[in-house]
Amino acid sequence: MPDTLKISMQGIVKRFGGVVALDSVDFELRPGEVMALVGDNGAGKSTLVKTLAGAHTPDEGVMKLNGERVRFTSPQDAWNRGVATIFQELALAGKMTIADNIFLGREVTRKVAGIAFLDRRAMRRRSKELLKELDVVVPDIHTWVEHLSGGQRQGVAIARALNIDADVIVMDEPTAALAVAEVRKVLEFIKTLRRQGKSVVLISHNVQDVFEVSDRITVLRRGRRIGLLETDKTTPEEVVGYITGAAETKSRRAVAQETPA
Ligand SMILES: Nc1ncnc2c1ncn2[C@@H]1O[C@H](COP(=O)(O)OP(=O)(O)OP(=O)(O)O)[C@@H](O)[C@H]1O
Numbered sequence: 001m002p003d004t005l006k007i008s009m010q011g012i013v014k015r016f017g018g019v020v021a022l023d024s025v026d027f028e029l030r031p032g033e034v035m036a037l038v039g040d041n042g043a044g045k046s047t048l049v050k051t052l053a054g055a056h057t058p059d060e061g062v063m064k065l066n067g068e069r070v071r072f073t074s075p076q077d078a079w080n081r082g083v084a085t086i087f088q089e090l091a092l093a094g095k096m097t098i099a100d101n102i103f104l105g106r107e108v109t110r111k112v113a114g115i116a117f118l119d120r121r122a123m124r125r126r127s128k129e130l131l132k133e134l135d136v137v138v139p140d141i142h143t144w145v146e147h148l149s150g151g152q153r154q155g156v157a158i159a160r161a162l163n164i165d166a167d168v169i170v171m172d173e174p175t176a177a178l179a180v181a182e183v184r185k186v187l188e189f190i191k192t193l194r195r196q197g198k199s200v201v202l203i204s205h206n207v208q209d210v211f212e213v214s215d216r217i218t219v220l221r222r223g224r225r226i227g228l229l230e231t232d233k234t235t236p237e238e239v240v241g242y243i244t245g246a247a248e249t250k251s252r253r254a255v256a257q258e259t260p261a
Contacts, residue, residue: 005067006031006168006199007052007083012061014047021047022058023223029168034190034200036210036231039220040243045203048220049170052201053085054078065168084161085170092157094146098138099127101145102160130159133196134189151182158189169193170201175209187213207236221245 007029014022022044029035039045050056052063054072063070065081072078075085092101103123124141131138136155138148145156154174161169171190175183190213193200204210210217211231219227219242227242240246 004031005029005064008062008064008067009048009052010062012048012051012063013059014044014051014056015059020223022051024061025220025223025225027052027218027225028228029199029201030215031167031199032194032197033215034194034202034213036214036217037201037203037220038205038207038210038217038239038243042222043220043243044223045220046172047223049085049172049201049203052078052083053087053170054083055085079161079164079166082164082166083168083170084164084166085172086154086157086161086174087172092145092153092160095144097142097144098131098148098156099124099141101156102127102130102163104160126163127159130162131155133162134158134192136185136189149182150178151185154178154186155189158193166198168199168201170203172203173205174202175204175206183209207239210239211236219243 005028007027009025009027012022012025012027013020025044025048027048037045037048047056051058054075054077057071057073065083070081072081072083078085093104096104099120100123127141134155136152136159138152138155145153148156158169174186178186187209190200190202194213202210202214214231217227217229217231217234217239218225219229219239221243227239229239229242
């Protein structure tokens with residue numbers, strides 16, 4: 001059977017000195033799905049995402065993109081292969097315009113008499129198109145990013161990923177520290193990405209957000225994957241049970257009761 005997964009990670013181990021941050025973790029992402037990644041503080045979510053993003057090299061394990069084995073050497077390398085990670089700090093330049101941020105590192109130039117000039121008009125046009133596709137409303141394309149709201153900044157960061165035709169978009173706590181209306185906006189961006197056929201990984205501490213936008217949920221606990229759940233076949237209570245370890249304890253108890261002495 002052909003390997004149709006967008007991303008597959010198998011047996012990923014990542015150690016930091018004596019700390020085993022990821023202990024043989026499997027992770028998968030289908031084309032066009034939103035996969036939530038949840039777990040308590042220190043569960044290993046950021047480490048897994050940084051490994052996927054090329055910021056960490058795993059000590060063990062195999063990673064595949066479209067069924068092909070890959071080893072990203074840097075976040076830039078992962079971006080070039082269409083895996084764009086938007087970290088909490090967003091990596092946007094506050095004192096640059098929206099369009100300049102969307103094209104950061106990939107500026108469009110045109111040649112006049114053999115000399116390359118930045119094609120600002122083309123960059124502005126494309127930026128407006130990308131923001132429109134996502135339904136991001138900004139005051140003006142010339143606005144400095146530092147004057148935008150948190151939700152608008154998330155929109156610019158996503159537009160930047162779409163500008164490189166990324167088809168895997170990884171978002172690390174995109175709704176943390178946002179006002180309610182802004183959270184709604186970011187959740188809508190995620191739904192738009194899915195409609196466009198993109199695969200999304202969403203790290204979130206907010207179970208309500210997870211239930212609103214995800215197709216499946218991966219639960220990490222103490223560096224291990226302890227749950228892979230279909231969102232419409234589980235409940236917030238069950239997910240919280242996995243996060244806190246209560247579900248694990250319960251299933252162990254159930255097994256113990258079933259096992260004859
Ligand atoms: N660069 C590092 N050096 C040493 N230890 C690290 C490093 N990064 C992560 N760890 C450790 O690895 C474990 C997993 O951390 P990680 O940040 O991946 O968890 P997390 O699930 O993202 O937590 P949070 O929700 O708090 O961000 C923790 O014990 C953490 O202290």
